[in-house]
Amino acid sequence: GMGGVGKTTLIQHIYRDQQVLNNFPVMIWICASFNFNLDKVLEQIKVGTRPVESEKEGSTTEELIEERLKSKRFLLVLDDIWQISNVDDWEKLMSILNQSQEKGSMVLVTTRFRAIAQMVKTTGHSIELDGLKSGEFRKLFLTFVFGDEQCPRDKHFLLETADKIMEKLKVFPSPSR
Numbered sequence: 361g362m363g364g365v366g367k368t369t370l371i372q373h374i375y376r377d378q379q380v381l382n383n384f385p386v387m388i389w390i391c392a393s394f395n396f397n398l399d400k401v402l403e404q405i406k407v408g409t410r411p412v413e414s415e416k417e418g419s420t421t422e423e424l425i426e427e428r429l430k431s432k433r434f435l436l437v438l439d440d441i442w443q444i445s446n447v448d449d450w451e452k453l454m455s456i457l458n459q460s461q462e463k464g465s466m467v468l469v470t471t472r473f474r475a476i477a478q479m480v481k482t483t484g485h486s487i488e489l490d491g492l493k494s495g496e497f498r499k500l501f502l503t504f505v506f507g508d509e510q511c512p513r514d515k516h517f518l519l520e521t522a523d524k525i526m527e528k529l530k531v532f533p534s535p536s537r
Contacts, residue, residue, distance in 0.1 A: 367470040368439055374468070375437060383464070386410075386434035392441040398449035402456070405436065426459040433462045441471045444479060501525075 374380055388408035390401055402421045409428040444450050469480050505522060
């Protein structure tokens with residue numbers, strides 16, 4: 361979905377949900393933005409996981425991650441990926457994460473770009489977010505401005521300005537566009 365449509369907000373709600381917290385002993389959130397860098401992602405996963413007794417001194421980052429995750433269900437969020445220059449890097453990450461012997465682990469990815477979503481998709485579960493329907497967006501906007509969706513009579517002159525602002529936002533609540 362486009363910038364400002366609510367991809368990150370949706371994933372944040374999932375990430376903070378009590379049932380999710382109960383099902384995933386290891387939860388890692390990485391803001392991937394722009395170019396996906398495997399080394400940086402692996403380093404952040406290493407930092408986001410707790411050491412285990414079976415780790416060997418001198419292990420590589422990949423070995424540490426495999427050891428730390430092999431018997432744990434994890435949720436990894438890669439938020440806002442813009443580009444993956446090297447498909448092999450994505451496949452290597454998945455190979456490392458797939459060493460986990462615990463079933464039910466998940467990797468959630470947000471992106472603005474359909475090509476990235478197709479590249480990282482391993483299941484049929486992807487969601488494309490669009491803006492709100494214009495009528496619903498108008499209700500939300502007016503609620504934020506006036507406290508409810510009704511404009512007071514003595515403020516009707518503001519509706520023209522509100523309409524111009526809503527046109528610029530194009531049914532996306534966030535002005536990040």
